Amino acid sequence: MxxxxxxxxxxxxxxxxxxxxxxxxxxxxxxxxxxxxxxxxxxxxxxxxxxxxxxxxxxxxxxxxxxxxxxxxxxxxxxxxxxxxLTGLAGGTLRLGTFQTAGIQLLPPVLSTFRRTYPDVELSVAFHEPTAGITAVAAGEIDLALTHAYEPGEPPSLPATLSSEPLLTEELVLVTAPGHALAGGSTRLPLAELAGEPLISMAPDHPARREVEAVLARSGATPSVLVATPGYALVCALASAGLGVGVVPEMVARTAATPVGTRLLEAGALRRTISVVHRTGEAAPAADAFRALLRGAFGRARPV
The missing domain is CATH 1.10.10.10 (Winged helix-like DNA-binding domain superfamily/Winged helix DNA-binding domain)
Incomplete structure (x- = not known):
């Protein structure tokens, strides 16, 4: 079958x-x-x-x-x-929170399936950075939030009333100006080869990235430009212009609006896990159905 x-x-x-x-x-x-x-x-x-x-x-x-x-x-x-x-999903509302990358790259096909399956459920989507999304779910302002955590790094802390379900793990990859020497290899790049490279940094104003950039600093990368407002599109644009190299999630590099060179880093070095956060212990048929669709869409597609 x-x-x-x-x-x-x-x-x-x-x-x-x-x-x-x-x-x-x-x-x-x-x-x-x-x-x-x-x-x-x-x-x-x-x-x-x-x-x-x-x-x-x-x-x-x-x-x-x-x-x-x-x-x-x-x-x-x-x-x-x-x-x-039959299961009570002929009406009601589902309120979703998402950070920008997931909202643009991951949510649309799942939302499309949900709408076809449950056309009478009213949908709303709002952008929330991960910690703000967790707070909004805990406060009852939204039903589900897509969040992320980096490795190495501490996952965001959750109130006892919330649970988190991992959906997708992706590698962080190097982005450079097109034609950059580091982007030319077909093998994975050892982090040690970043020694002396100017790094477009998102720390310290992006707490989730601090441990990632600490690893890059120990490898010898030197902060060159600080992107104080978290935004991977800007990191890719600055890398494209030759102002330094950046390390971004793979799906960000793949869909960058500006031309960039890319290179996989040494296996297992740096990752980002995307999860869905929900309230526990309450009846939420629409939220449960949406989580099931997320599992079906992304549980089979975890790059390692």
């Missing part, structure tokens, strides 16, 4: 025309989406896609399966909607 998640992945590639664009739409990394598609091809026993330099196109078998998959997914959506009415 075909996995509906993999069928949805194939449909997304058919509509987007490339694995990279489909991955962005679904909130996956391209390698994670490719893995799902490879499993689907093994289940089908035949090639479903032909990769080429501009993207990917369906084979004859892929076109046949996409046509059937759309019908299956439509039926599942209808079933979810009917079940929602």
């Amino acid at each position: 075909y996995d509906p998640v993999r069928l949805a992945a194939l449909v997304a590639v058919a509509e987007a025309g490339s694995i990279t664009r489909a991955a962005e739409r679904l909130g996956y990394t391209p390698p994670a989406l490719s893995q799902q598609l490879a499993k689907l091809e093994r289940e089908a026993g035949t090639a479903l896609l032909v990769r080429h330099h501009r993207g990917a196109r369906l084979t004859g078998a892929g076109e046949l399966l996409v046509a059937r998959a759309r019908r299956v997914l439509d039926e599942l959506d209808r079933a979810r909607h009917e079940l929602a009415r």
